[in-house]
Amino acid sequence: MPAAEVMSASSIHAAIIMDGNGRWASRRGLPRAAGHRAGAAAVRRAVEAAPDLGISTLTLYAFSEGNWSRPAREVSALMKLLGRYLTEETARCIANGVRLQAIGRRDRLPPRLVALLEESERKTAAGTRLVLRLALDYSSRKSILDAARRISGEVTEESLSALIGPDVDLLIRTSGEQRLSDFLLWECAYAEFVFTPRMWPDFTAKDLAQAVAEFHARDRRFGAVTARTA
Ligand code: FPP
Numbered sequence: 001m002p003a004a005e006v007m008s009a010s011s012i013h014a015a016i017i018m019d020g021n022g023r024w025a026s027r028r029g030l031p032r033a034a035g036h037r038a039g040a041a042a043v044r045r046a047v048e049a050a051p052d053l054g055i056s057t058l059t060l061y062a063f064s065e066g067n068w069s070r071p072a073r074e075v076s077a078l079m080k081l082l083g084r085y086l087t088e089e090t091a092r093c094i095a096n097g098v099r100l101q102a103i104g105r106r107d108r109l110p111p112r113l114v115a116l117l118e119e120s121e122r123k124t125a126a127g128t129r130l131v132l133r134l135a136l137d138y139s140s141r142k143s144i145l146d147a148a149r150r151i152s153g154e155v156t157e158e159s160l161s162a163l164i165g166p167d168v169d170l171l172i173r174t175s176g177e178q179r180l181s182d183f184l185l186w187e188c189a190y191a192e193f194v195f196t197p198r199m200w201p202d203f204t205a206k207d208l209a210q211a212v213a214e215f216h217a218r219d220r221r222f223g224a225v226t227a228r229t230a
Pocket of ligand 1: 043
């Protein structure tokens with residue numbers, strides 16, 4: 001592989017809309033919470049596989065602002081599951097060089113979950129193999145609004161980008177849905193999209209490798225003309 005390709009291959013920002021937990025569970029006659037538990041196992045697989053696929057940042061849509069409108073029982077099950085994930089995975093993150101960060105609002109999350117997030121962010125801060133960003137109580141429109149309000153001087157593309165977050169290279173959505181659902185709208189300006197019918201709990205390291213391979217096969221032009229299109 002040419003040096004330039006090796007360099008770009010080692011710095012992909014991949015983002016995943018993990019969809020289909022509920023349908024995966026219903027098809028098996030299981031409660032939706034069982035789908036989310038199986039989804040958490042798929043998160044572990046993706047996090048483990050990501051660094052060796054050249055992914056340096058992985059942003060996962062774990063709980064959207066809109067998800068608050070789900071039944072209280074499901075919301076509570078999701079919050080508990082996220083807490084359990086942090087409790088169980090922080091040590092593994094440290095061992096594997098994974099730096100965990102949360103994006104989104106924290107003030108409406110259960111205080112215990114916020115404490116676990118902060119502890120995990122602190123303990124994993126030295127990780128350099130992968131930045132794992134969990135989007136929680138997240139709305140991309142709100143994040144853009146927040147950033148715009150925080151800028152006191154001239155609003156420029158660079159100043160907004162610096163506050164909003166890194167550009168996404170590869171956006172994956174599972175379960176056959178093909179929407180952004182208020183996820184990383186600004187950051188996905190030039191992202192390559194990969195949609196797969198696979199339900200998130202069935203998503204494997206091989207699926208992630210396939211999505212990355214598809215990403216590398218794409219001709220990213222950023223509006224310009226390249227050798228392939230000239
Ligand atoms: C979408 O499936 C998924 C979610 C709303 C939550 C994502 C949560 C997890 C994958 C589990 C825990 C996460 C971590 C980071 C440990 P859905 O319920 O909307 O599925 P449906 O469209 O089939 O109903």
